[in-house]
Every structure is written in C-alpha cells, then in structure tokens.
Amino acid sequence: MTSLRIAEIFGPTVQGEGALIGEPTVFVRTGGCDYRCVWCDSLHAVASEFRHTWAAMTTDDIWNDITRLSQGKPLTVSLSGGNPAIQDFAPLITLGHEHGYKFALETQGSIARPWFSQIDTLVLSPKPPSSGETVDWTAFDACLEAAQDAGTVVMKIVIFDDKDYDWARDVADAYPALPLYLQPGNPEVDPNVAVDPQALSDRLLWLVDKVMEDAWFTPRVLPQLHVMLWGNKRGV
Amino acid sequence: MTSLRIAEIFGPTVQGEGALIGEPTVFVRTGGCDYRCVWCDSLHAVASEFRHTWAAMTTDDIWNDITRLSQGKPLTVSLSGGNPAIQDFAPLITLGHEHGYKFALETQGSIARPWFSQIDTLVLSPKPPSSGETVDWTAFDACLEAAQDAGTVVMKIVIFDDKDYDWARDVADAYPALPLYLQPGNPEVDPNVAVDPQALSDRLLWLVDKVMEDAWFTPRVLPQLHVMLWGNKRGV
Numbered sequence: 001m002t003s004l005r006i007a008e009i010f011g012p013t014v015q016g017e018g019a020l021i022g023e024p025t026v027f028v029r030t031g032g033c034d035y036r037c038v039w040c041d042s043l044h045a046v047a048s049e050f051r052h053t054w055a056a057m058t059t060d061d062i063w064n065d066i067t068r069l070s071q072g073k074p075l076t077v078s079l080s081g082g083n084p085a086i087q088d089f090a091p092l093i094t095l096g097h098e099h100g101y102k103f104a105l106e107t108q109g110s111i112a113r114p115w116f117s118q119i120d121t122l123v124l125s126p127k128p129p130s131s132g133e134t135v136d137w138t139a140f141d142a143c144l145e146a147a148q149d150a151g152t153v154v155m156k157i158v159i160f161d162d163k164d165y166d167w168a169r170d171v172a173d174a175y176p177a178l179p180l181y182l183q184p185g186n187p188e189v190d191p192n193v194a195v196d197p198q199a200l201s202d203r204l205l206w207l208v209d210k211v212m213e214d215a216w217f218t219p220r221v222l223p224q225l226h227v228m229l230w231g232n233k234r235g236v
Numbered sequence: 237m238t239s240l241r242i243a244e245i246f247g248p249t250v251q252g253e254g255a256l257i258g259e260p261t262v263f264v265r266t267g268g269c270d271y272r273c274v275w276c277d278s279l280h281a282v283a284s285e286f287r288h289t290w291a292a293m294t295t296d297d298i299w300n301d302i303t304r305l306s307q308g309k310p311l312t313v314s315l316s317g318g319n320p321a322i323q324d325f326a327p328l329i330t331l332g333h334e335h336g337y338k339f340a341l342e343t344q345g346s347i348a349r350p351w352f353s354q355i356d357t358l359v360l361s362p363k364p365p366s367s368g369e370t371v372d373w374t375a376f377d378a379c380l381e382a383a384q385d386a387g388t389v390v391m392k393i394v395i396f397d398d399k400d401y402d403w404a405r406d407v408a409d410a411y412p413a414l415p416l417y418l419q420p421g422n423p424e425v426d427p428n429v430a431v432d433p434q435a436l437s438d439r440l441l442w443l444v445d446k447v448m449e450d451a452w453f454t455p456r457v458l459p460q461l462h463v464m465l466w467g468n469k470r471g472v
Contacts, residue, residue: 012448014457021257022417022456024447075453181258197433201465208465211260212248217311220258221250228464229437229444 003056004087005031007045009065010235012075016226018123018181019154020104025078026069028062028092033082034110037131039160041189041232045082059091066096074100076120083107085143090115106156109135112142117149124178125156126171128164130185137174144178154178159207160185172218180219182207186227195231200224239292240323241267243281245301246471248311252462254359254417255390256340261314262305264298264328269318270346273367275396277425277468281318295327302332310336312356319343321379326351342392345371348378353385360414361392362407364400366421373410380414390414395443396421408454416455418443422463431467 011026031054033046044050057065066077077096079089085107093103093115102120109124116122124143126135147153155178157168164185172180184203188195204223211221230236247262267290269282280286293301302313313332315325321343329339329351338356345360352358360379363369383389391414393404400421408416420439424431440459447457466472 012451012453014444020456022458024453024455024457070453071451073451073453205465208250215248215307215309217248217260217306217309219260220256221260222258223461223464225459228459229441 002088003058004062004089005051005054006057006062007031007042007050007054007082008235009062009069011069013236014225015076015078015104016229017183017222017224018106018156019152019179020076020078020121021222021225023076025076025104026066027078027080028066028084030079030081030084030087032086034086035083035108035127035131035133037127037133039131039185039187039189041186042080042082043189044234059095062092063095066101067099070101074102076102076104078104078106080106083111085111085113085116088113088115090118093118102151107143108133109140109143112139112146114146116143116146119147120151122147122150122153123156123181124153125158128157128159128167130160130164152179154181156181156183158183158185160187165207165210168219169214169216172216176218182211182219182221183224186224189232191232191234193232195227197228200228238324239294240298240325241287241290242293242298243267243278243286243290243318244471245298245305247305249472250461251312251314251340252465253419253458253460254342254392255388255415256312256314256357257458257461259312261312261340262302263314263316264302264320266315266317266320266323268322270322271319271344271363271367271369273363273369275367275421275423275425277422278316278318279425280470281316295331298328299331302337303335306337310338312338312340314340314342316342319347321347321349321352324349324351326354329354338387343379344369345376345379348375348382350382352379352382355383356387358383358386358389359392359417360389361394364393364395364403366396366400367394388415390417392417392419394419394421396423401443401446404455405450405452408452412454418447418455418457419460422460425468427468427470429468431463433464436464
C-alpha cells in the first residue's frame, strides 16, 4: 500500500475558520507543500527541516486514527497541510464515505486532482500578494474543473494588508459564483509565544470595517476561531 | 399604513452568531417579546420599561433605513428582537425581495406566521431551562409547518449549564433534520460593563469540550463573535 506523508492527525475539535466554522472535525494535516508563504502558520507541515517529523502512513493507518479519535462516529474529516493535493487521498475518501464520514479539503488551488470530485467541501484558498507567492490561475481553474462534482466549493482569502484586500476584490470579481470567506491574516504564528487577543480582535475589526465601508456584502468575514481560543497551540 | 414597533436598526455589520456568522447584515431589532428569559441580552427590545424608546415605523420607514444603511446594495437583513414574529413583516420582506435583499429571521418559535415561508434563513431558537421559560412544542411545530417553503431553517440553542446541554441533546434527537447550532450562554449582558474575554473563551471551550467528549458531531459550536469583538455595545 502506498504511504502518505502525514504531519499530524488530531481532533475531534471544532473547525476554526471558513465555511465549516464550528463544525466538529478530525484534522489530517499532510506534510509537504509546493508553496512557501512568508507568513505560513503551518511550517511544521511545509518546511523540509520538519520532514523527519512526518509519519509515513498507509490509508489504513490514517483511517484507524480517524476512527479511533472519532470513536467510530461519522464526522467531517478536514484534509489540510501543507498542500494535501500533492498526495493521493482518493482511497481514504472512498473508505470514509463508505462509513458515513465527510471530507473537507483545504488547498491553495495550485494542483488539481481527479479526487476533488469526491470532496464534500472543497476550500480553495488562493494566496494573496503578501504571501510572496504568485497564483497560477490556469492551475486554479483546473482545480475548479476537477471539483465540478464536489459537494460544495468555496473560496477563502487571507488578508494581511490593503494590497491583499484590493487583490481579493479583483479575485472575487473574477469568480462571482464562488462563495467567498475572508479572514484577517495572523502574523503571530510562533507556537511558543502567546497570541495577543486584542491584536487578533483589532485585525478582524479592521477587515470588517473595510468590507462594510466599501459596501462589499458578498463575502463572509470570519476570524480564526481556534487562534482566539487556543493561540497557536498545536493539536487542538 | 400599519406601524411596527422597532427598537433599533443598525449596520451593516457582520452577523455574530449562528448559521450566518460573518455575513454582512443590517439588523432590524423589533420591540416586544412574549418571553422574559432571565438572561435576556436584549432587554431594551423586550421589557416594557423600554417601550418609550421604540419607534413606531411604517414598512416604508424601515425600508428607507435599510437602503440608506446598505447604500442601496442588496444584503441580508436580519429581523431579530424581542420576538419579531409578534408583528407582520410580510410587506417589508416582499419589498426587500423585489430589490434583491434577503431576510433572516430569529425567533424562539413560539408564534407561527404565514410570512415565515418568505424567509431566506429562519433561525428557530427554543429557549433552554435556564431561561425560565417553557417551550410550547406545538407552537414550535407550527412554526416549522409555516416555514416549509422558507429557504433554510435551522435551530440554535444557547447553553448556560449542564441541564441546558442535556435538554439540547433531547431537542436535537426530536428534530434530527434541523441543522443545529450551539452557543455558550453569556451571563455578562450589561452594556456598561466590559466583558471578560477570557471568561468568554472559557465558556466556549467548556461547551466544545462537552460536545467532543460526547462525540456529538452533528451540531456546530460557535461563539457570539460580536460579543468577542464589541462586548455588549449596542449598534454594532
């Protein structure tokens, strides 16, 4: 059986952001990413110096962890990373669906996979200019194409500054049919340093104010609830 | 034209709780309630000593406020209270729909109205034992019946203590088809006293822990985001 690179599996806990905010979830965080966002909050699943911490797991290994953590009761499994689209999760999704589990996938939209069509909630999060990455929109469109039979497809954009915000407006104009979720960027990503709750609130307030001043009423504006609750602690 | 009792109209701001959390919204808070929940966080729209502060507004008056606040750009209007079901919002909803606006309604489910069928997102929030109120489930079922043609119907339950939690589990069992949102109760409702952010987080963590320990994976668990951001300040 092929093995997959897994940075961590944890939960159940609530999904902290985006379309499924508040939803009970087991997270499967995959190792490896084709991006190097300068503000990445999951470097332990991205940077090669953490590669030795990733487990090589078969689909059955991962499934065993999911069923153990969820006590065998179906819930939503969130595949995140890194970029989970690097690897093949079709067998895991097929297995989980047979047992009533649902799957959410979070990916930047740089790599399309046929198994996107099996996903219940696909979250495409193209990275704004502040990331230092440049979006390949042909690849992004290929992801949308691959996800035509997916349950729900939404877009999530992280906003760090005015330039990101203007970029998000352009992206929203280009993809008017995709439900859009905005969240303020979090520059405090060190798991060993407590986050400043007032600064977290202030960044969300800044974004809410901008959206409302522009009478831009199509996106939802949400925080990273897990950061408000647990800071950058891992495994929650 | 009939006049309606309105406690406040404000926004646009983000919906702070439940199914539409993060959604840009203008709030129309109606005056008057058939309940007197002991922990009510909107007494200024409920208690008769505030009645002199409620405006008598026609549907056109309300509509003018909504379009002014939203700069004429369609968004979701949230009807809350008090209990908005006491009054007749059919003309406002018809008018708003003609202009592309959507309507959410938040009500405890004690009074059914034919115009529930026009609502885009109906949030029924039966009050748990800690409220001091007793739910009339026949009336609640009549609300569901009236809402058969509504866009989306969900249930939201506020949880203050273990007894409320056990009650919510029973209610969830009785209405398995209704998407359920849980939120921790907020005993700090004085608009003149700053809320304690740690206490807010702790109440949400308590609820998340209970839900996860019970492997109860069907409800979403969400905070009152507006209280995290603005405390009990009014008009935001």
